[in-house]
Amino acid sequence: MKSYNVCLKDTAKTFTKRLFYSLFDCEQEKAHGKYLEKKFLKIVSKLDVENGEEIWKKFKAELPEIRKTLDLDAIAFESNDPASHSLEEIYMAYPGFHAISIYRLSHALYELGVHILPRMMSEYIHGITGVDIHPGATIGKSFYIDHGTGIVIGETSIIGENVKIYQGVTLGGISVSKNLASTKRHPTIEDNVCIYANATILGGDIVIGANSIIGANVWITESVPENSLVTYQTEIKIRPKKNGI
Numbered sequence: 532m533k534s535y536n537v538c539l540k541d542t543a544k545t546f547t548k549r550l551f552y553s554l555f556d557c558e559q560e561k562a563h564g565k566y567l568e569k570k571f572l573k574i575v576s577k578l579d580v581e582n583g584e585e586i587w588k589k590f591k592a593e594l595p596e597i598r599k600t601l602d603l604d605a606i607a608f609e610s611n612d613p614a615s616h617s618l619e620e621i622y623m624a625y626p627g628f629h630a631i632s633i634y635r636l637s638h639a640l641y642e643l644g645v646h647i648l649p650r651m652m653s654e655y656i657h658g659i660t661g662v663d664i665h666p667g668a669t670i671g672k673s674f675y676i677d678h679g680t681g682i683v684i685g686e687t688s689i690i691g692e693n694v695k696i697y698q699g700v701t702l703g704g705i706s707v708s709k710n711l712a713s714t715k716r717h718p719t720i721e722d723n724v725c726i727y728a729n730a731t732i733l734g735g736d737i738v739i740g741a742n743s744i745i746g747a748n749v750w751i752t753e754s755v756p757e758n759s760l761v762t763y764q765t766e767i768k769i770r771p772k773k774n775g776i
């Protein structure tokens with residue numbers, strides 16, 4: 532029987548947690564720098580990834596740029612959410628910001644050709660926040676997720692700059708079949724689009740044009756031109772209660 536090194540899940544969890552801490556906290560960076568390298572090399576060698584040391588060097592060199600991009604995300608959170616009181620609150624308490632942080636770190640590793648560790652990192656943050664962003668997705672600058680929970684962003688999604696999404700949004704595939712593995716299966720969202728709660732947007736050819744607003748609960752399987760407002764009509768009846776009902 533083949534054995535799988537599943538206890539690496541714990542190692543990947545601690546690695547991801549400390550990587551996040553050290554990205555934003557200089558003291559933590561000093562405390563964990565060596566630890567992170569050691570754990571990274573341990574994980575990738577157990578996962579049969581070649582050139583671990585070279586990958587770590589390249590990844591480390593990308594961290595300052597990732598930090599700058601995340602600082603822009605944090606500003607997007609603070610300037611879009613009327614419920615936030617400071618930038619510090621975003622770093623300390625926002626699940627959406629935690630999720631985009633781990634996504635940007637995992638995406639960098641994915642782009643360096645590492646596959647299982649980035650997926651373990653995204654599953655770690657998925658477990659904490661309910662936000663499931665595949666490390667292969669492409670997400671532009673100043674991305675804002677409000678009320679991050681129940682969100683799914685598929686592997687081949689492409690998201691432009693200044694995009695805002697709310698809880699329950701799915702950017703998914705219209706059909707799921709193994710032979711679609713190397714095709715674009717998930718939508719493209721252009722710059723400045725806002726997608727409200729529980730909208731489901733499906734299909735690799737689907738483009739949501741720039742500056743559009745996608746209303747809550749819509750189900751979209753066709754492209755939307757720039758500057759559109761897409762809403763879902765439902766009929767709600769309100770009447771006085773009769774005999775207690």
Ligand SMILES: CC(=O)OC[C@H](N)C(=O)O
Pocket residue numbers: 683684685686702703704705707716717
């Ligand atoms: C998000 C989504 O469409 O998932 C379905 C499948 N895992 C795929 O990547 O196509």
